[in-house]
Amino acid sequence: xxxxxxxxxxxxxxxxxxxxxxxxxxxxxxxxxxxxxxxxxxxxxxxxxxxxxxxxxxxxxxxxxx
Amino acid sequence: xxxxxxxxxxxxxxxxxxxxxxxxxxxxxxxxxxxxxxxxxxxxxxxxxxxxxxxxxxxxxxxxxxxxxxxxxxxxxxxxxxxxxxxxxxxxxxxxxxxxxxxxxxxxxxxxxxxxxxxxxxxxxxxxxxxxxxxxxxxxxxxxxxxxxxxxxxxxxxxxxxxxxxxxxxxxxxxxxxxxxxxxxxxxxxxxxxxxxxxxxxxxxxxxxxxxxxxxxxxxxxxxxxxxxxxxxxxxxxxxxxxxxxxxxxxxxxxxxxxxxx
Numbered sequence: 001x002x003x004x005x006x007x008x009x010x011x012x013x014x015x016x017x018x019x020x021x022x023x024x025x026x027x028x029x030x031x032x033x034x035x036x037x038x039x040x041x042x043x044x045x046x047x048x049x050x051x052x053x054x055x056x057x058x059x060x061x062x063x064x065x066x
Numbered sequence: 067x068x069x070x071x072x073x074x075x076x077x078x079x080x081x082x083x084x085x086x087x088x089x090x091x092x093x094x095x096x097x098x099x100x101x102x103x104x105x106x107x108x109x110x111x112x113x114x115x116x117x118x119x120x121x122x123x124x125x126x127x128x129x130x131x132x133x134x135x136x137x138x139x140x141x142x143x144x145x146x147x148x149x150x151x152x153x154x155x156x157x158x159x160x161x162x163x164x165x166x167x168x169x170x171x172x173x174x175x176x177x178x179x180x181x182x183x184x185x186x187x188x189x190x191x192x193x194x195x196x197x198x199x200x201x202x203x204x205x206x207x208x209x210x211x212x213x214x215x216x217x218x219x220x221x222x223x224x225x226x227x228x229x230x231x232x233x234x235x236x237x238x239x240x241x242x243x244x245x246x247x248x249x250x251x252x253x254x255x256x257x258x259x260x261x262x263x264x265x266x267x268x269x270x271x272x273x274x275x276x277x278x279x280x281x282x283x284x285x286x287x288x289x290x291x292x293x294x295x296x297x298x299x300x301x302x303x304x305x306x307x308x309x310x311x312x313x314x315x316x317x318x319x320x321x322x323x324x325x326x327x328x
Contacts, residue, residue, distance in 0.1 A: 015209075019152070022145060036276070038275065046276070055295070055299070
């Protein structure tokens with residue numbers, strides 16, 4: 001059990017790292033894209049817009065923590 | 067070779083070369099300071115473990131439905147890639163320390179010397195440090211090989227690009243017998259961050275059901291677009307840093323009202 005928790009924590013640290021908000025933002029962006037793709041509206045632009053916003057916010061957070 | 071396949075090979079090659087340089091520095095430090103045979107045994111064991119991870123997870127991943135694979139892998143690549151890109155932008159702007167292999171080598175060598183005397187035979191310290199260094203750096207490569215490879219059903223191509231990068235780095239390392247400080251590691255990390263984020267965007271959106279204008283040709287716009295955005299952000303942050311530094315360095319100039327005590 002302890003080994004499983006350690007492995008999960010390691011995987012979290014490895015993929016998500018020190019900015020969980022970006023991870024949540026990516027999931028929300030992809031969910032929005034999936035929702036929009038089910039309508040007649042083009043959905044491809046959601047990811048680039050989301051990525052730019054997430055990158056700017058992530059860098060701002062990093063700057064504030066300095 | 068198609069555009070996405072070329073992107074796959076280039077991304078894996080660069081990412082693997084960066085990680086191989088970092089792993090090589092650690093192995094060189096303990097090998098030179100303590101025991102080459104134990105350091106090489108640790109490296110070999112880590113490579114076997116990494117090979118096992120890729121061989122066991124690869125076929126399992128490729129068995130998933132393509133849309134589920136693309137959205138999950140695109141999402142993971144985006145999360146992972148945006149981390150690389152943020153750090154690369156901050157490094158390029160001078161707001162985060164750049165990776166310095168010479169410094170890492172000196173620190174690892176000092177730690178190896180301080181770890182106690184070693185006389186002959188198997189050296190547990192050299193084995194453990196080499197194993198940990200190669201495994202940790204290699205896991206990032208395995209992640210990139212698996213995500214890029216599985217998504218395009220080209221795990222063999224991704225693994226070949228990773229293998230080529232390791233061979234090149236090791237050959238140069240053996241030739242110079244010193245940490246590879248001249249490799250433009252920070253630039254390579256910047257490019258890898260751009261590639262991971264770009265492919266993550268492309269596959270994530272496709273997996274979520276969106277269609278890119280122009281299909282795969284959209285990558286020809288996405289990759290340069292992300293690169294330009296990252297460069298512009300790095301430039302702007304660098305200008306801001308220089309302005310702040312100049313303001314802190316210059317003596318305070320008082321206005322006439324402040325000087326008269328008003």
